[in-house]
Amino acid sequence: MEEFEVPRPPRTNYLNAEYGVKSWLLTKDHKRIALLYLGGISFFFFIGSLYAMAIRLELLTPQADLTQSSTYNKMFTQHGIIMVFFFLIPSIPATLGNFLVPMMIGAKDLAFPRINLLSWYIYMLGGILTIYALLAGGVDTGWTFYTPYSTTFSNSYVIATGLGIFIAGFSSILTGLNFIVTIHTMRAPGMTWFRLPLFIWAHYATSLIMILGTPVIAITILLVAFERLAHIGIFDPAAGGDPVLFQHLFWFYSHPAVYIMVLPAMGVVSELIANFSRKNIFGYKFVAFSSLAIAVFGFLVWGHHMFVASQSIYAGMIFSILSFAVAIPSAVKVFNWTATLHKGSISYDTPMLYGLGFIGLFTIGGLTGMFLASLATDVHLSDTYFIVAHFHYIMVGGTLLAYLGGLHYWWPKISGRMYPEGWGRFSALIVFVGFNLTFSPQFVLGYMGMPRRYHTYPADLVSWQVLHVLSTAGASILGVGLLIPLIYLIWSMRYGRIAEANPWHLPGLEWQTASPPPTQNFYETPIVTSEAYEFAPPEAKEVVGRFERQRPVKI
Amino acid sequence: MAEDLATTQEHAATHSALQHHFENMEQQREAGTLGMWVFLVTEIMFFGGMFLAYTLYRSKYPEAFAVASNHLDIKLGGINTAVLIVSSFTMAMAVFSTQVGKKRNSIIFLLMTMALGLTFLGIKAIEYHDKYRDSLIPGTLIPGRPFNPSPHELHLPPGMPIGNVELFYWIYFAMTGMHALHMIIGVGILSVITILAVRGRFSPEYHAPVEISGLYWHFVDIVWIFLFPLLYLLGRHLAGHLG
Ligand code: HEM
Ligand SMILES: [Cu+2]
Numbered sequence: 001m002e003e004f005e006v007p008r009p010p011r012t013n014y015l016n017a018e019y020g021v022k023s024w025l026l027t028k029d030h031k032r033i034a035l036l037y038l039g040g041i042s043f044f045f046f047i048g049s050l051y052a053m054a055i056r057l058e059l060l061t062p063q064a065d066l067t068q069s070s071t072y073n074k075m076f077t078q079h080g081i082i083m084v085f086f087f088l089i090p091s092i093p094a095t096l097g098n099f100l101v102p103m104m105i106g107a108k109d110l111a112f113p114r115i116n117l118l119s120w121y122i123y124m125l126g127g128i129l130t131i132y133a134l135l136a137g138g139v140d141t142g143w144t145f146y147t148p149y150s151t152t153f154s155n156s157y158v159i160a161t162g163l164g165i166f167i168a169g170f171s172s173i174l175t176g177l178n179f180i181v182t183i184h185t186m187r188a189p190g191m192t193w194f195r196l197p198l199f200i201w202a203h204y205a206t207s208l209i210m211i212l213g214t215p216v217i218a219i220t221i222l223l224v225a226f227e228r229l230a231h232i233g234i235f236d237p238a239a240g241g242d243p244v245l246f247q248h249l250f251w252f253y254s255h256p257a258v259y260i261m262v263l264p265a266m267g268v269v270s271e272l273i274a275n276f277s278r279k280n281i282f283g284y285k286f287v288a289f290s291s292l293a294i295a296v297f298g299f300l301v302w303g304h305h306m307f308v309a310s311q312s313i314y315a316g317m318i319f320s321i322l323s324f325a326v327a328i329p330s331a332v333k334v335f336n337w338t339a340t341l342h343k344g345s346i347s348y349d350t351p352m353l354y355g356l357g358f359i360g361l362f363t364i365g366g367l368t369g370m371f372l373a374s375l376a377t378d379v380h381l382s383d384t385y386f387i388v389a390h391f392h393y394i395m396v397g398g399t400l401l402a403y404l405g406g407l408h409y410w411w412p413k414i415s416g417r418m419y420p421e422g423w424g425r426f427s428a429l430i431v432f433v434g435f436n437l438t439f440s441p442q443f444v445l446g447y448m449g450m451p452r453r454y455h456t457y458p459a460d461l462v463s464w465q466v467l468h469v470l471s472t473a474g475a476s477i478l479g480v481g482l483l484i485p486l487i488y489l490i491w492s493m494r495y496g497r498i499a500e501a502n503p504w505h506l507p508g509l510e511w512q513t514a515s516p517p518p519t520q521n522f523y524e525t526p527i528v529t530s531e532a533y534e535f536a537p538p539e540a541k542e543v544v545g546r547f548e549r550q551r552p553v554k555i
Numbered sequence: 556m557a558e559d560l561a562t563t564q565e566h567a568a569t570h571s572a573l574q575h576h577f578e579n580m581e582q583q584r585e586a587g588t589l590g591m592w593v594f595l596v597t598e599i600m601f602f603g604g605m606f607l608a609y610t611l612y613r614s615k616y617p618e619a620f621a622v623a624s625n626h627l628d629i630k631l632g633g634i635n636t637a638v639l640i641v642s643s644f645t646m647a648m649a650v651f652s653t654q655v656g657k658k659r660n661s662i663i664f665l666l667m668t669m670a671l672g673l674t675f676l677g678i679k680a681i682e683y684h685d686k687y688r689d690s691l692i693p694g695t696l697i698p699g700r701p702f703n704p705s706p707h708e709l710h711l712p713p714g715m716p717i718g719n720v721e722l723f724y725w726i727y728f729a730m731t732g733m734h735a736l737h738m739i740i741g742v743g744i745l746s747v748i749t750i751l752a753v754r755g756r757f758s759p760e761y762h763a764p765v766e767i768s769g770l771y772w773h774f775v776d777i778v779w780i781f782l783f784p785l786l787y788l789l790g791r792h793l794a795g796h797l798g
Binding site for chain 2: 180
């Protein structure tokens, strides 16, 4: 059994290779760009969370205490827009994906480093324009911009916000394009398609959705803007236009977009589950292809958002069946993860806690999706808090947890420092408890009839208020659970324990180079000779006398 | 043979245009080409939204679309179609000339392609101006000149809502306008390529940028090949019989 030398922490790495603001703002290094994104995304997440807290506070009592309905409309709209377009969609791909896609396939950078930097500027420009719109007066259409309200009646900054989203969309397109080309053309020698880590497959599938879906939302927003500007009539029934056409175009992107949010999270979780169980993933090819299946099927189900919007019953039935079908590849993943856990030697480090949390919460989110995909039950549940709970289970319980798990898992590689493990586990627990307390009462509320997007409810329904109070209490706990990592991650950048090159003792390529990595990622192009997640059987470990076996990498 | 390959590869690997993160020229060229193809896919989806709107409203209001379409200038549209087809040919020749190392020819063909592109845009501008004259610009896009054609000149059959005709014109302007924007960008790209060609940047070993720009140019041409019949040729055989 060969032993492989892991490079010692190098004196120069990507973080200290150059100094100064300019060296960051003009960098073409995918790792630095990932950090730029990390900053931007955290900022928008913070703003979005403030709106969330304001919404929860308002709902504490049945009356309107804090806001009038017009202000409330703006609050949930702006919460939704910031969270969806400026946090969830770029979150994992633009930070972890940007950092890791080249490292995991053994490349020096993404295929188009300049376009990568451009995408960050585009994202920030879109974000700043949107923030401007919020400060100037805000927007109140809901994140869905339904016509004709958005085109004709709304008296708010629809065009400026729309333009912000339109611009940010191009950063998504460019990121997807960069990933696809990189994964196709820049894999290290020996890195065949079926040796790719599942994180890469997930990002490949996500990129497909990004390039196929995002242009459609771009043209849709443009049409809304022109309609508002010049009253052309394309979505206006008075001129023969069709407002439901907008809904079709919008959801043709926005349903697949929910998979832009969750597929990369699934990629992270596949890494966490396999690596922290020290086992090869169960059914590698099934997990890999289920990502592609989700990307493809995800494009065929948009009509399930229009079951109660004048869609014909036959179209409704077909969209219902297809929506059930898209749950299959999602379930394949969940079953494969659980099978991977079976008889693994599991360690419950912070990233793994997040990973396990993801599995549970995503399952609940997916199963409640089935309630919504059934025509009859959806008529009752549509536009209630049940919907709100459903998608928060997937977007927060799923994507956000996976994002945090991934951030902790790769933090030693990114920063070269360890985060404090005790605090990590503690806050993971708080997040989990806070999250469930926030959103599980909302299922019940929705089932009982509480509509979404209202800031008051009948005062004589005591059970409603109890549930709302629970939810607001949960949100506060969740908020604390999110603040703790914010503090200790920043703290650890300076004071954390110095991380080894491979602190988790794993075979993945990204662990076979220094922490933090040098600018060119590897000292020499790695040559890959084994599958992803190849852990030595227990006997082999003893022979070697260490707890891990490194994947052979020629250094 | 193997040695030959090794030396050509080495030669390619040290080419001055090789960016640091690629292993060799071949990988760089592949990445660039694939990147352009992927970008063109996004373009198809972008135009796709408008094609969907077109399909929906045309099937909803076939007569209004035919009436409106008959008012487009088929001669100018036809000439423009020919102009673009020829420009695709000259573009292909420019790529070919670069590949075989004929610098002078490649520059001439690039200039011809750009000239044809500009011709197209000029003719398009004349058409737009005619529509402006006839108050056919939809909505209030042009402030002070709302959509207000004379029903007589349009040969509008009695009872047909003018709003449906306006929808056609909106789609016409959205699609051809977006296409024209792409043409302008294309001419911009080609002028950069031409400058690089004049400076002798390209050779049989390194011509990927010319090829990739060519892909873009052909794509924009193909979009027009779809737009022309869909917008200009509706119910031509019925011309004058609708009213
Ligand atoms: C497992 C498969 C899933 C199914 C079958 C499903 C089904 C549905 C259905 C039928 C609706 C519409 C309900 C209505 O408006 O009456 C819905 C809404 C929604 N779903 Fe899912 N879903 C699934 C997974 C996801 C995922 C993975 C995400 C996000 C990452 C997600 C996010 C959303 C959002 C954001 C909405 C609400 C949109 C709005 O009206 O604002 N869903 N889901
Ligand atoms: Cu959906």
